Amino acid sequence: MTLAETLTYLPYGKYAFYIWLSYGVTFLVIAELFVRTSRNHKKVLVVLTNKYAREDD
Amino acid sequence: MWKWIQKLASPKVFYETINRLIPWFLWLFIGLILLGLYWGLAVAPVDYQQGESYRIMYIHVPSAWLSMLVYFIMAVAGGIGLIWQIKMAQVIAKVSAPIGASFTLIALATGAIWGKPMWGTWWVWDARLTSELILLFLYLAYISLNNAFDNPKTAAKASSILAIVGLVNLPIIHYSVKWWNTLHQGSILEDISKPSVHPDMLWPLLIMVFAFQFLYALLLLLNAKDEVLVREQNSRWVRELVTGEQA
Numbered sequence: 001m002t003l004a005e006t007l008t009y010l011p012y013g014k015y016a017f018y019i020w021l022s023y024g025v026t027f028l029v030i031a032e033l034f035v036r037t038s039r040n041h042k043k044v045l046v047v048l049t050n051k052y053a054r055e056d057d
Numbered sequence: 058m059w060k061w062i063q064k065l066a067s068p069k070v071f072y073e074t075i076n077r078l079i080p081w082f083l084w085l086f087i088g089l090i091l092l093g094l095y096w097g098l099a100v101a102p103v104d105y106q107q108g109e110s111y112r113i114m115y116i117h118v119p120s121a122w123l124s125m126l127v128y129f130i131m132a133v134a135g136g137i138g139l140i141w142q143i144k145m146a147q148v149i150a151k152v153s154a155p156i157g158a159s160f161t162l163i164a165l166a167t168g169a170i171w172g173k174p175m176w177g178t179w180w181v182w183d184a185r186l187t188s189e190l191i192l193l194f195l196y197l198a199y200i201s202l203n204n205a206f207d208n209p210k211t212a213a214k215a216s217s218i219l220a221i222v223g224l225v226n227l228p229i230i231h232y233s234v235k236w237w238n239t240l241h242q243g244s245i246l247e248d249i250s251k252p253s254v255h256p257d258m259l260w261p262l263l264i265m266v267f268a269f270q271f272l273y274a275l276l277l278l279l280n281a282k283d284e285v286l287v288r289e290q291n292s293r294w295v296r297e298l299v300t301g302e303q304a
Binding site for chain 1: 108109112113155166174272276
């Protein structure tokens with residue numbers, strides 16, 4: 001039995017595997033964009049704070 | 058209008074405008090995506106040919122659409138940056154690329170996942186699919202070219218030219234389903250006045266298209282903010298912003 005056949009008890013029956021997989025992949029890709037954005041934001045603040053601190057010395 | 062655009066070219070005004078717009082885009086995105094998902098996944102009826110599987114379209118179509126729109130915006134902003142040396146246009150072009158590449162990836166992945174039960178295969182070397190894959194490679198080439206230079210000015214120049222040359226791919230993607238005999242179905246939004254699908258299926262699709270557009274706008278602005286700070290790190294206002302309030 002394939003994975004697609006095992007998951008038919010979920011909503012959308014015989015297409016459940018494909019629908020949930022595609023929505024899952026989409027969610028992950030978009031979540032990754034937000035994570036990368038937030039990481040970059042923190043990095044920029046650290047780099048600039050250090051730079052200004054160095055200049056003030 | 059022109060005065061307003063000129064003002065927006067100033068990094069500080071650009072940054073402040075972005076800051077004001079972000080909450081609006083965030084709430085519009087959240088509202089529309091919840092409505093679109095509920096309507097598309099729970100309310101919309103089952104398709105008589107494709108069964109439930111057509112529901113993948115609610116993410117496939119908006120992301121495929123955006124993959125092209127973002128590329129267009131990236132190339133135009135790059136061109137504006139090239140011609141008038143407007144730094145903020147270069148910022149928009151640069152931060153758009155990873156977002157556009159992600160939407161292209163979503164379009165390709167969801168298309169493949171839908172293709173397996175409907176066409177019997179994950180992938181075919183069909184005109185629509187191949188041209189969309191080329192779009193992904195164009196994004197990746199743009200990103201690596203942009204990262205290949207230390208000087209942001211040179212990077213913007215080189216990558217913008219690449220983006221503009223790559224524009225030729227957009228009409229190829231759009232018309233591929235008409236010019237060639239492809240496996241990919243034609244557009245259902247060809248003529249909005251006489252749509253080929255039931256309103257209860259069409260409305261969630263339109264809502265999802267708008268939701269994804271606000272998602273792009275939101276990510277664009279969030280990334281543009283940081284890019285502006287880096288590029289303008291030697292101006293006084295950035296210094297005051299970073300050292301004064303840790304926002």
